[in-house]
Amino acid sequence: MAENFEKAIREICEQNANDHTRMMDIVREVQQRFGQVSSEAMDVIADAVNSHRVEVESVVSFYSFLSEKQKGKFVIRLCNDVIDKMQGVDKVAQAFQEELGINFGESTADGKFTLEWTPCIGMCDQAPAALVNDKMITRLSSDSAREIVKTLLENEDENRLTHMIGDGNNANPLVNSMVNNNIREEGPVIFAELEAGKAIHKALAMSAVEVIRDVKTARLRGRGGAGFPTGMKWEFTRGADGDEKVVICNADEGEPGTFKDRVVLTEKPDLMFEGMTIAGYAIGAQTGVVYLRGEYAYLRSYLENILAERRNANLLGNNILGKEGFNFDIRIQMGAGAYICGEETALISSCEGLRGDPKNRPPFPAQKGYLTLPTSVNNVETFCCVAQIVDKGAGWFAEMGSKGSSGTKLLSISGDCIRPGVYELPFGIVISDMLEKAGAVDAYAVQIGGPSGQLIGKADFNRTICYDDVATGGAVMIFNKDRNPLEIAHEFMEFFCEESCGYCTPCRAGNELIKERLEVIMRGEGTPEDLTYLEQLGNTVAVSSRCGLGQTSPNPVLTSLKNFRGEYEKLVKENKDGMQRTFDIHKALATGEELQGRKSVIYAD
Amino acid sequence: MAKPKIATASLAGCFGCHMSLLDIDDRILKLVELVDFDKSPVDDIKKFTGRITVGLIEGGCCNEENVHNLQYFRENCDILVSLGECAIMGGIPAMRNTIPLKECLDEAYLNGPTVYNPSGKIPGDKDLPLILDKVYPCHEVVKMDYHLPGCPPSADLIWQALVALLENKPMDLPYEVIKYD
Numbered sequence A: 001m002a003e004n005f006e007k008a009i010r011e012i013c014e015q016n017a018n019d020h021t022r023m024m025d026i027v028r029e030v031q032q033r034f035g036q037v038s039s040e041a042m043d044v045i046a047d048a049v050n051s052h053r054v055e056v057e058s059v060v061s062f063y064s065f066l067s068e069k070q071k072g073k074f075v076i077r078l079c080n081d082v083i084d085k086m087q088g089v090d091k092v093a094q095a096f097q098e099e100l101g102i103n104f105g106e107s108t109a110d111g112k113f114t115l116e117w118t119p120c121i122g123m124c125d126q127a128p129a130a131l132v133n134d135k136m137i138t139r140l141s142s143d144s145a146r147e148i149v150k151t152l153l154e155n156e157d158e159n160r161l162t163h164m165i166g167d168g169n170n171a172n173p174l175v176n177s178m179v180n181n182n183i184r185e186e187g188p189v190i191f192a193e194l195e196a197g198k199a200i201h202k203a204l205a206m207s208a209v210e211v212i213r214d215v216k217t218a219r220l221r222g223r224g225g226a227g228f229p230t231g232m233k234w235e236f237t238r239g240a241d242g243d244e245k246v247v248i249c250n251a252d253e254g255e256p257g258t259f260k261d262r263v264v265l266t267e268k269p270d271l272m273f274e275g276m277t278i279a280g281y282a283i284g285a286q287t288g289v290v291y292l293r294g295e296y297a298y299l300r301s302y303l304e305n306i307l308a309e310r311r312n313a314n315l316l317g318n319n320i321l322g323k324e325g326f327n328f329d330i331r332i333q334m335g336a337g338a339y340i341c342g343e344e345t346a347l348i349s350s351c352e353g354l355r356g357d358p359k360n361r362p363p364f365p366a367q368k369g370y371l372t373l374p375t376s377v378n379n380v381e382t383f384c385c386v387a388q389i390v391d392k393g394a395g396w397f398a399e400m401g402s403k404g405s406s407g408t409k410l411l412s413i414s415g416d417c418i419r420p421g422v423y424e425l426p427f428g429i430v431i432s433d434m435l436e437k438a439g440a441v442d443a444y445a446v447q448i449g450g451p452s453g454q455l456i457g458k459a460d461f462n463r464t465i466c467y468d469d470v471a472t473g474g475a476v477m478i479f480n481k482d483r484n485p486l487e488i489a490h491e492f493m494e495f496f497c498e499e500s501c502g503y504c505t506p507c508r509a510g511n512e513l514i515k516e517r518l519e520v521i522m523r524g525e526g527t528p529e530d531l532t533y534l535e536q537l538g539n540t541v542a543v544s545s546r547c548g549l550g551q552t553s554p555n556p557v558l559t560s561l562k563n564f565r566g567e568y569e570k571l572v573k574e575n576k577d578g579m580q581r582t583f584d585i586h587k588a589l590a591t592g593e594e595l596q597g598r599k600s601v602i603y604a605d
Numbered sequence B: 001m002a003k004p005k006i007a008t009a010s011l012a013g014c015f016g017c018h019m020s021l022l023d024i025d026d027r028i029l030k031l032v033e034l035v036d037f038d039k040s041p042v043d044d045i046k047k048f049t050g051r052i053t054v055g056l057i058e059g060g061c062c063n064e065e066n067v068h069n070l071q072y073f074r075e076n077c078d079i080l081v082s083l084g085e086c087a088i089m090g091g092i093p094a095m096r097n098t099i100p101l102k103e104c105l106d107e108a109y110l111n112g113p114t115v116y117n118p119s120g121k122i123p124g125d126k127d128l129p130l131i132l133d134k135v136y137p138c139h140e141v142v143k144m145d146y147h148l149p150g151c152p153p154s155a156d157l158i159w160q161a162l163v164a165l166l167e168n169k170p171m172d173l174p175y176e177v178i179k180y181d
Helices: A002-015 A020-034 A039-048 A053-062 A082-086 A089-100 A142-155 A198-204 A208-217 A230-239 A260-267 A269-283 A294-312 A344-351 A380-392 A394-399 A431-438 A485-499 A505-522 A528-544 A548-552 A555-563 A565-569 A585-596 B016-022 B027-034 B064-076 B085-089 B092-098 B101-111 B155-166
Strands: A074-079 A113-118 A130-132 A135-137 A183-185 A246-251 A287-292 A329-334 A375-379 A408-415 A421-426 A443-448 A454-457 A475-480 B005-010 B052-058 B061-063 B077-083 B131-136 B146-148
Touching (some): A002 A020, A002 A039, A020 A053, A020 A329, A039 A053, A082 A475, A089 A113, A183 A431, A208 A230, A208 A269, A208 A394, A230 A375, A230 A380, A246 A269, A246 A344, A246 A380, A260 A269, A260 A294, A260 A380, A260 A408, A269 A329, A269 A375, A287 A294, A287 A344, A294 A329, A375 A380, A380 A394, A421 A431, A443 A485, A454 A485, A454 A555, A485 A505, A485 A555, A505 A528, A505 A548, A528 A555, A528 A565, A555 A565, A585 B064, A585 B101, A585 B131, B005 B016, B005 B064, B016 B052, B016 B155, B052 B064, B052 B155, B061 B064, B064 B077, B077 B085, B077 B155, B085 B092, B092 B131, B101 B131, B146 B155
Parallel strands (some): A074 A113, A246 A287, B005 B052, B052 B077, B077 B146
Antiparallel strands (some): A074 A130, A130 A135, A443 A475, B061 B131
């Protein structure tokens, strides 16, 4: 038994060439096969790949989809982001708990089920949603939750859970998912047709420098949220020392409320791969990696199949489309449930088989990235734009959108609106127009750019979506008058506290302190000084954190303080006598009174 | 014009911070010229005799008497200062905060290897203040205006802070007086 176990683990390592930089693939496979990466397994892996046990353990303990403890045969991960909560995930959670007789974070005694919470899984437009192993289950109700447990008990097969098949390529046999695209508005860039290989063909007719020049002329900026000029990033990477270079596609959309990349990956994967290949040509790279978030594992075999088709068509591989010496191929790297891996240097760490810790900059990835090779990390949507720019021309692209932000933007709209889903809209669109399209008739607050973005109120609805005004990676969450901005901010702070990698103190401790003080205010025990404290601490965390997570994590509190100050001021009271209202002497004394066997005389009621 | 008053208290502390206060050496003569000492363990005055300008608190709150005393200080002091690690963060006494109170008291009065306690009871005499569920730093109980770090804060730090507060001048605390490693 033990020998067989060791043999199986060694086989998995061998399939990955005993390469420690493929640690993610190894431990994912072990997890899938055995429902855990046990202590013994870690020892075997460390030995097989010639690494240290602590290296393996650091990876296993970091990612939420990996565990040292035995997980059930079916792991049910229920999404608990703010939109799911608005759509009644609590009732679903209760139904699961009742049916399984366990709490969240526990497994059933027979080893069949594990029940867990998970942050946003990219299904806000069809919430509440859950993952059952790799299977995506959307639009849950308490009834369907009970049905799921019943089906799994009877059939022991999560594939039996999909009754309704979603639209578009969700119905593709390789996807076979109940997920819906909910594409509400198709624009001229992402959702326009482009024959596979056409843009590569055009790119190969130009020199690499000319391709980069076109991307620059089109004034394309990164679609992930930060908006760095893509052409410039490519130029840096191309110019960096070394012959080997790498193109990475960031498909780790973990920002709560974002799901546009999921739709692109489902409907427009060819366009994305086309853009990556062009990037490979422009930069002079041989290797392409798509970092796909673990939650989207259901798309993997479908994407692998498209990659195989492209290899057959000589759109990938050696001497692509007859261009002598242009060799480029793409592999898919699966993530394992860590929001921080959407940050490019953390993503690179993860691709290298490490914990998803951000790296210090400089050196920037363009200088020293994946395995110290010059690397360009771009968003899914950015690559799609590139393919269209090369095909239809930089001028065509630059004419769309607003002055500083050319082209269109995919927006993932969810929350209190009639038409949640994906919209491709030109940059510069006025927020109120966007809300009207989505059918958000009574919007009170809108979170733009996900938790790391900003919460804005009616006064800002006349502003525009673009890099120079309200920038966004694509998430738009709409809240009506019944929602409390403080609760929204608190939800997001909980998320950041959970997802902080813990490396730097401002982020690890600062976010906890922000959350605690926010809770004090929400309980009605706050003072006006607490608002100042939140602002000061928020700015400190933003300024002194090591990576983008901590630099943006105070935003929900800072922007709601700015735009919904009245809601905060309603709750705080001047502390005139200097006694802290958060301190309850009777509560603090209760245990002592019991143990010491008498009531307090000083603090008699 | 009457001299401003200062008062001090040691709550759940070790009196180390008070010792450090005495470490100001001959400057204590200058201090006496500057202020009157009111309620303090130094002179054993039990009740405030009037409004206090600066109150120095050593130690956090581990029992009801600490809380009561601290609140009494807050009511009577214009400026209240957390003096040293225990007042600021709970310090050594707060090490029990990670252990349930029952476990702590059982170990101390019932199960400890050197305990002799035929009654088998945890002491509950009315002259003993009741213990709190955990040790609270001062600012969690009342509003504290300043925090002087250190274990103990050095005499120079206490001196310079006190003089600045009493003369209403900005504090000049060079790195040397707040550096502890």
